[in-house]
Amino acid sequence: MCEANAYMVKDGEETLLMESVDLVEPEADGTFRLVGIFGDQITIKGKIRRMNLVDHRILFEP
């Protein structure tokens, strides 16, 4: 499986937001909807900083 983990990077520190993210979708209000492989969902305020697919990492920043 090729899901990724999503992190928030703030002041150089990474905080895990969600594991096993399948779907990333921008919403109209500027947030991002993240859906996990089991259907769990969270909404992220922030913007994408970098995605490393081979490393399974999605980094957001405030």
Next chain:
Amino acid sequence: MCEANAYMVKDGEETLLMESVDLVEPEADGTFRLVGIFGDQITIKGKIRRMNLVDHRILFEP
């Protein structure tokens, strides 16, 4: 390997932009830099519409 293919969706049609994308990074000018697993790079004008990691698909729109 968990790279993805990047597509541009316009008028309901998908055009392949790049295969085997490893890195996706927003640039200061609003474009996205895509780097493939072999180090090849392209720059995309557009915004992210959806990413399906399990399906290995990154969709951009104008």
